[in-house]
Structures are given as C-alpha cells and as structure tokens.
Amino acid sequence: MTEPQVGRQPVRVFLVDDHALFRAGVRTELDSITDEVHVVGEAGSVAEAVTGIAHHKPDVVLLDVHMPDGGGAEVLRRVRPEYPEVVFLALSVSDAAEDVIAVIRAGARGYVTKTISSQELVRAVRRVSDGDAVFSPRLAGFVLDAFSERPGAAPISDPELDLLTPRERDVLRLLARGYAYKEIASELFISVKTVETHVSSVLRKTQLSNRYELSRWASDRRLV
Known part of the structure; x- marks a missing residue:
C-alpha cells in the first residue's frame, strides 16, 4: 500500500454505480492499494447518490454514466448547484462520444473507462481533486471536437x-x-x-x- 504524500489528506471518494459487485470491487481495490484515497460512501441510483453526496460531502465522486433512473448527467444536474466544490469523475464502460460529451457538458471534470487499472484510477482521482481534467487517451479528442468550432468537428447528436x-x-x-x-x-x-x-x-x-x-x-x- 502506498502512503499519502506528506502533509496531504486522503481524497474522500464517493462511488456511484448501479452494480453493487462493481462498487464492491472498486472499494476493495482502492482501500487495499493506497492511502491516498478513502472511500466514504456509495450509491446505486440517482436518488441514493444525491442523498449520499449531500451527507458525506466527498472531495471526488466516481460517477457511472448509465443508470436506470437517469444516470450520471442527472446526478450532476441535481448536485452541482448545491455542492459546487464536489468534483465528479465519470467512470463508465461506455466510450461513446455522445456519452463523454454529455457528462462533461453537465459538469464532470474527467471521464475514464472501466478498463483503467487501479493505480491509474488513483492517479486520476488525485488529479481531478487537484483541479486537472483527466480522460482516457482516446476520449479527449471527443471533447476537443465538441467544444471546438473547427469544420469537421464530430457531431454530438445523431437522430438515428x-x-x-x-x-x-x-x-x-x-x-x-x-x-x-x-x-x-x-x-x-x-x-x-x-x-x-x-x-x-x-x-x-x-x-x-x-x-x-x-x-x-x-x-x-x-x-x-
């Protein structure tokens, strides 16, 4: 287990994902490999997430994009106005451009896929907590395209x-x-x-x- 940097408190993390088995795995991994982060709570739905974040007031929320009752963008919509100091990092199986763009537009500070290693996830959490934006390598281009005005930028919606x-x-x-x-x-x-x-x-x-x-x-x- 790695030690936190001298003088720095662990990043307090809240997990939001509708799969309990996945949440348990992430919690176990983070708790076992480092003292740089501390999981303070978890939720399996939008409603649980809103209540839990309000209660724990974490530093960083690891946020799933798709959940049965609204997903990550809905959590952001309901939480960010009340708790603007909380940082959100999307952690999803999806690497689709429209998912990345939607959650970033809603206010997430980064987006990584569930193929990320435990050590990489710790670094991503620490970086967004420090104010950086973090993306899995191929996803950054989606965001650049969406927020640029250059000709040929990737469309962010498709009727079909x-x-x-x-x-x-x-x-x-x-x-x-x-x-x-x-x-x-x-x-x-x-x-x-x-x-x-x-x-x-x-x-x-x-x-x-x-x-x-x-x-x-x-x-x-x-x-x-």
Whole structure:
C-alpha cells in the first residue's frame, strides 16, 4: 500500500454505480492499494447518490454514466448547484462520444473507462481533486471536437442514434467489437436473454438485418 504524500489528506471518494459487485470491487481495490484515497460512501441510483453526496460531502465522486433512473448527467444536474466544490469523475464502460460529451457538458471534470487499472484510477482521482481534467487517451479528442468550432468537428447528436436507449448502445458497441452474446452479458452484468432482447430491438429500430450490418452502422457513427 502506498502512503499519502506528506502533509496531504486522503481524497474522500464517493462511488456511484448501479452494480453493487462493481462498487464492491472498486472499494476493495482502492482501500487495499493506497492511502491516498478513502472511500466514504456509495450509491446505486440517482436518488441514493444525491442523498449520499449531500451527507458525506466527498472531495471526488466516481460517477457511472448509465443508470436506470437517469444516470450520471442527472446526478450532476441535481448536485452541482448545491455542492459546487464536489468534483465528479465519470467512470463508465461506455466510450461513446455522445456519452463523454454529455457528462462533461453537465459538469464532470474527467471521464475514464472501466478498463483503467487501479493505480491509474488513483492517479486520476488525485488529479481531478487537484483541479486537472483527466480522460482516457482516446476520449479527449471527443471533447476537443465538441467544444471546438473547427469544420469537421464530430457531431454530438445523431437522430438515428438517439432512437437507441443507453443500454442498447452499450450492447451495440460491444457487439460491433466482435463480442459474443455471452461475453456482452458478462461485461454488462446482464443475462444472455437480455442481450438478445436488446439486439432485436436495435435491429428493429435501425431497420438492419444482422450483426454485420450493425457493426458497420456502429462504426460509421464512431461507436466502436
């Protein structure tokens, strides 16, 4: 376990994710590898997050992007006006441009994906607490595009893509990367039957006929 820097207090962290198993894993990892951060609480929904953040007043909130009752942007909308000193770092399975841009526009200080290592996550938490902006490498370009006015900047909305729910986008993204249904189910903590239901819904909404067409469609929209 690494020691905190002399004269510096541990960063007080609050976890927001709708998967209890994931929250438990993050808490265990952070508590076991370093004294630089201290997990003070956690929540599995927007409502729980709003209440918990108000109670604990953490330094940094690790925030999931997609949750059943509104997601990270909704937490930001409800919390930031009351507690502007709290810093938010998105931690999500999604690396889609529209998700990154939405949560940054809502006020998050950074965005990292769940492929990040424990040590990298500690550094990211410390950096956003110190006032830096932190992004997983390929995601920074999305933000630069969205906030630039240069010709050719990536669009931040797509009418066809907007037909899909956040979970359908997650399934589509993994499907387009070549994941089998069982692997998608494991990655997203859902059943194989639920994956099949989402894929059927995406096929219907996009009016496509198979996963190969879906993969090309997703690639054209920079989801992969």
